[in-house]
Amino acid sequence: MTGDSGTQQARTDSIESPVRALAIISNELNETLRNAHLALEDCVDGRGGSAALVRAGELLHQVRGALQMTETYGAALLAEEMELCCQYLGALAPGKGRDDGLDALTRSMVQLPVYIERLLGGGRDIALVLLPLLNDLRAARGQPLLSEGTLLLLNLSPTQSADKAARREGSGEAPVTVATRLRPKFQLALLGWIKGGDTSAHLKTLSQVAAALESASTRDDMYQLWWVVGGVLEALQDGGLETSVSLKRLLGQTDRQMKYLIDEGVQAFDRHPVDDLLNNLLYYVARATNAGDRISEIRAAFNLSELLPGDEQVEHARDALSAPSVKLMKTVASAIKEDLGRVKDVLDIFVRTGMNKPSELVPQLELLKKISDTLGVLGLGELRSDIDAEIDRLKGVVERGGVANDQIILDIASTLLRVEDRLDQQLLRLTVPQDAPQSAAAGLPAEEAADYQQVAESVMRECIINLARIKETISQSMTSDAPSQGLDSIPALVQGIKAGLMMLNKTRAMEVVDRVGRIITVILQSGGPSQLSQKETDRLADAIVSIEYYMETVKAGRSEPWYMLDNAEACLAVLQEVEKRIAEQDEEPAETTQRIPRAEIEAAALEVPPDTGRHQATEVMPLPVFANDSANLDPELLELFIEEAKEEIASIKRNLPPWAESPDDMETLITVRRSFHTLKGSGRMVGAERIGEYCWSIENLLNRLINHTLVRTPPMVDFVLEAAAAVPGLVEQLEVGTEPAADINLLIARAHAFAEGDPNAAVLTIDLPDSAPLSEEPALEMDPVLLDIFAKETAGHLQVIRDYLAACEGHSPPFDVTDKLHRACHTLHGSANMANVERGVAVAGALNRFVRRVHEWKTGFEKSGLDALLAAAKAIATIVADINRPDRERADYSKLIEHLTRLTDSLERPETTLVGIDPADSAIVTKLPAEAARPVEVDEPLEAQADEPEEAEYDAEIAAIFTEESAELLEATDKAFSEWTDNRSNAGAMEELKRHLHTLKGGARMAGITAMGNLSHEIETLLISIGDNRVESSPEVQDLLQHSIDELHRMRDTVIAGKPVRSSADIEARIRQANEGFAFADEMNVQDEPGEVEETEATAFTIEPDDSVSMIIVDSPLADELDQMAAATADDVVSADSSEPVAESETELELDLEQLLDAEPEPTAGPESEPESEPEPELEAEPE
Incomplete structure (x- = not known):
């Protein structure tokens, strides 16, 4: 390779390397950007408010992280600025200075996908191209603008x-x-x-x-x-x-x-x-x-x-960037092709009917004129000229009264076909960057290049399908009981790939594929992949993946990635000794030939039982609902999964029918596959083994359809529809314990059979081992595994109550309610409700209300309260023991429930004195109307300061899972709160709001984010009081609730940033104060009178420089880096007299x-940082 070609190859590699990683995640990236765009549109249209901006910012944070990992620094910088702008605008009050920011965000949201699309097409990642957008976004936040020199600094590591x-x-x-x-x-x-x-x-x-x-x-x-x-x-x-x-x-x-x-x-x-x-x-x-x-x-x-x-x-x-996108061009091409198809159909009918109705051709002239004008507007002059020529010829046929020979019509149709074939290439050429690496068709005339690319795309598609089948076969052989099964088909598949590469003159790639084929043949002859070590298996996989990426790149029309073939050859070099080693392991040939009498062979053949077909009976082991290690399963985490599962089921129901009607709709099929993938992963994470394995079997089948290693058939489509219909039953089993109506084990077996290409998969039946005859016994109230989990959790909470009662012995009332006891009673009620144990819900609910009232009002238990607590604990233990025991008589606990209710209602609210305020002053404050209450600076006593909670650590992995779930919960919370504030008589919205906060509380505490869980609990408690008409839902209370929900959003953002979450003690105190019926100071609404209170800055959520993490090579965060550069640019230059x-x-x-x-400060390079009319500095020497 010459020096020039080496430089060119290095430049091409530098372009292709990030593109390689970007192409892998392009589908997910586009989907995330689409969702962010929808969230932004909700905000602009006034539907989502600040919550929509927060949601858009969270999605852009994911986009930024993905772009950083792929080293797409220019696009990542834009995504980071967009994220910061969303956070900044979300912290502003609606309508206050948002217009410019929303405009800049909207333009950026449109142009970022186009920029990424150009990179995938081979364009360079040039941050300077995005400079106007970056500066518009920074100006909306009031940040210093960037210069060209700044962007160079961000991308250069000397x-x-x-x-x-x-x-x-x-x-x-x-x-x-x-x-x-x-x-x-x-x-x-x-x-x-x-x-x-x-x-x-x-x-x-x-x-x-x-x-x-x-x-x-x-x-x-x-x-x-x-x-x-x-x-x-x-x-x-x-x-x-x-x-x-x-x-x-x-x-x-x-x-x-x-x-x-x-x-x-x-x-x-x-x-x-x-x-x-x-x-x-x-x-x-x-x-x-x-x-x-x-x-x-x-x-x-x-x-x-x-x-x-x-x-x-x-x-x-x-x-x-302002030009039409590839997606838009494909849409235009589709519309033009549809019009061309109509013209061709009419011409075909005209010829078949004897060419004696020229009036049928007149509308086609108008349609062709429309196509010609469209091509002219798009700048496709060559294609337009072809259409115009055929318009003249067709017009001549009409003017002659339909007199024409078949050849004229055939020529017209031939031209239309040629235009149709070249249309995609011509339109896409308008969007392909000029600096993109050239493909193998470079140097050919335009028409020949288009034909070559079309052929190359078709050939490479088939080669990729063959390679996918090879990968699938090897993968199956490594996990199957019969390792050699299916491996005999690999040589033919390899030969097909070699033939395709030879057709395209890809000699080097063909040689690499040939070497892979030889290695696999040796493995096949020696008994399968088990002959390879783990390192050798990994190298074989790397070689195959490198070839696959090479073919994908050539199929896309980009330059050949030679470095991938280099990587494949390096992997194969490790495998050079495999053939020699396996040959040495082969057995020595027998010294003499063994002769077997013909009669023995025939007799042995007669003893072989006939093959009855695997479709008649396949024995399988039934899957448990939960994994064996699920004794410590968290009910609240399971509840989160059930909520997510219902959303994915809705997505499957929405997308599966269109795919069933349209076999070529791969995007919809990928969406369905993604839903099954989510159900599989989340199900396994919470210990729901049965639904996890079931969804994996369906996902595996869909993967093979997407990779074209299976051919779609009508029975397969019917099966996928049937399998999808069974998923709600599995979720219902987790929720209430009922057995699904569908035969789950049979569906799993059929899914595997379809995936393996079994022609009898549709009629497959199974035998369950040692299946017992059906009994006439009544159905169980609860699944035994679920009952075991519920009983163990309940026993733990009841033990907390017993420990509390034991600690009270020997002391005099009143007895304070501990936080541990309060949480145990509250969780008892929630667990019974989730497990659908109605008798337990009734007792635990009455107990929870009583304990919560004593805890909130701080009255303490009397002796009668302790007796009621003990009776309730015994009742709940008995109720749990009675589940699935129809032979036991069920006790009536209605009197106990009435007794707990009377105790709750008999409690008197104590006179509460505000901390740090004289009782007399407190009495005055409580008499003031809510709108007149003012914030009072209260000095906490030393004890309170000492007990202030520290920032709790949390598990990053669990927290990451929680933040994904909490995004949907907080979004649903915002929606339910908005519906309730619009109509406070909407009981359904109130229940939804409490349910979402309850789930959020459980998830946060499970993830170790105690501050977020505690705040959710306080909000839920206040909502319960409002629902019970114990607290009036005044405008001040509504503002407090909105502020508290906003604080939950802030806490989630803090978790995403990987920072400790501080407790919101002030907000929690205000919520408790409101819950106790006191007027509280609303910092958001109260205006200080002039001269009374020193004016302070608003406590609105702001974006600090430390909150942003730069993806650039420099060490300091991006915000700090840019601010320092801008500050250096803004400083004045030392002036001096040039005459010294x-x-x-x-x-x-x-x-x-x-x-x-x-x-002078440190300089920031760039012409923008240079004053235009500044005098030259003069230097003066100071006297010694």
Whole structure:
């Protein structure tokens, strides 16, 4: 490979490498962006409010993370700015300064998918293309704007380019010695150049000093600095750069580096890194217009032409973002093809009916004219000319009264077919970036290139299907009881791939496939993949995947990724010894031939039982509802899964019928597969083994349909519809314990049979081992496994009650209710309700209300209360023991429930004194109307401060799962709250709101996010009081509820950011105060009177720089980095009088330069940061 071709290949690889990773996640990425767009539209249309913006921000956070992982830095930077803008706007009150931000977000939401689409098509990731959008988003947040130089800094790591700088032979002189000798000369020349003297002489002197230091450098970073400084000075001398304030500052900083070198030695470069200075200097090298030797070397070494492309290229890419997307072009192509199809159908009928009705052709002339105009608008002049020519010919046929021979009509139809074939390629060419790597069809005429690409796409599609079948067969053989089953089909599949690659002249790829085929053949002959070690198996898989990616890339029309073939060959090199080793393991041939009498062979054949067909009876083991280790299953986590499962079932019901009607609708099938995948994963996570394995069997079948390793058949479609209809029954089994109506084991067996290509899968039957005859006994109340879980959990909560009663013995009433007891009684009620144990719900509900009232009012239990608590605990234990025991007589606990209710109603609310306020003052406050109450600064006692909860740690993995679920719960909470506030008599909305908060509480506590769980509990408690008419739902209470729900959103954002969640003690205290019937201060609505209270900033949620995590190579967060750059840009430059004489002594020179550098901030490269009319600085030497 020549040097030029090597450079080109390296450039192509740099483009393809991120694209390779981006292509893998493109479908999920597009779906996430679509959902974010829908959320933003809800906000713009006034439907979702701030919650919709928060939802959009969460989705954009996922997009940003995915783009960072794929090293798509420009797109990731835009996604990050969009996320921050969503958070900022979400914290604002509706209608207050949102318009500009929403406009910028909407444009960005449209153009980000187009930008990603261009990258997938082979375009370069150029952050400068997105600069206008980035600055619009930052302006909406009131942040400093970015410059071109800033974006270069974000994408350049000079330490990684050290080896690119070709070191010249050094002088051998010590760097400190050279710097000490030449610094005065450098300072004199620098001052002279700054003051505008003999510019060329001063620049020549500076270049000589830089060259001497470059030659004496003993470190890479030192060498790079002076090498680049020499390049900047060369550009200044040749007129490639104009003198500017920023350049003067940068060269002044090089003098400071020289001072560090003299004072501290070469170790100064460790204590004072030059990365930022070097980045700034490289920006000017990239912007230089001259083409000197040193400038060209630096540009090539740091790849500056790629990092900072020309203005014309950037403008072209920006225009392309506003161009139609590939999806839109495909829609246009489909519409045009539909019109062409109508014309062809009419022509066909016209010929078949004897060509004697020319009036039928007249409407087709108008239709062809419409197609011609559309092609003209799209700029497809060549295709339009073809259509116009056929319009004239068809018009002649009409004018002649239909007289035409078959050849004329055939020619017209042939032209329409040719236009139809070339339409897709021509339209997509309008969206393909000009800088995309060229495909194998490059250099061919347009029509031949289109034909070649069409053939290549078809051939590669078949090759990929064959390769998918090979992967599937090997995978099955490694997990099957018969390892060699199906492996005999692999050689034919390999031969098919080789033939396709040979047809396209892909010789090297064909050789790699041939080597893979030989390895697999050796494995086949030796008894299957079990002959390979784990490392060898992994290398074989890597080789196959590399070939698959190569073929996918060629199929997409992009340049051939040779590096993937290199990777495949490297993997195969590890397998070179496999054939030799397996050959050595083969048994030695027998010394003599064994002869078996023919009669014995025939007799043995007669003893073989006939094959009755596997469809008649296949024995399977029934799956348990829950996994064996599910004794500690969390009911609230199971409840979360049930909620999610119902949403996925709705998605399946919505998408499956369209796929059944349209065999080619792969996108819908992928959506259905994703739902089964979610049910499988979430089910296994919560221990629901039966539904997890069932959904896996269906997902496995759908995977093979998507990979084209199975051919869709009507029985298979009917089976998928039947299997999907059984999923709600499995969810209902988890919810209430009823057995599904469908035969789940049979459906699982049939799913596996269909996936393996069994022709008898549709009529498969199964035998359950040791199946007992059906009994006449009544059905069980609850599934035994579910009962075991419920009983164990209930026993744990009842033990808490017994421990509390034991601790009260020997003491006098009243007895305070502990938080542990309160939680145990509350969870007892929730668990019984979820398990649908009605008798338990009645007793536990009455007990929970009594304990909660005593706990909230802090009255404490009397002796009668303890007796009631003990009686309730015994009753609940008996109720649980009676489940699935129809032989036992059921006790009536209605009197106990009435007794608990009377105790609850007999409690008197105590007079409560606000903490830190005199009782007399408290009485006055409680008499004030709610709207007149003001916030009071309360100093907490030392005890309260000491008991303030610390930030709790939580398991990151469980928290990540919880945040996904909580997004939907909080969204549903917002919706239910909105419905309830619109109509406070809507009991259904209130129940939905309490249910969502209850689920959120359980999930948060399970994930270890105690603060979020506690706040959810307080909100739920207040809602229960409102529902019981014990608290009035005043506007102040509604505002408090809204503020509390917003706080839950903030807590979730904190968890996503990986930070500890602080307890919202103030909000919880206000909720409890409202729940106790006291007027509370609403900080959001109360206005301070002038002069009474010092004005403070609003406590609205704001975006701090530390909240953002940059994906750039620099260490500091992106927000801090950009703010520092912008601050440096905004600072004034030290001004001076240019008429002062040049300082003569070295001390004076140093003082002058130090004064300049100390007075100026660190520079930010870029023409935008440069004042246009700023006077040149003058330096004055201070007297010694």
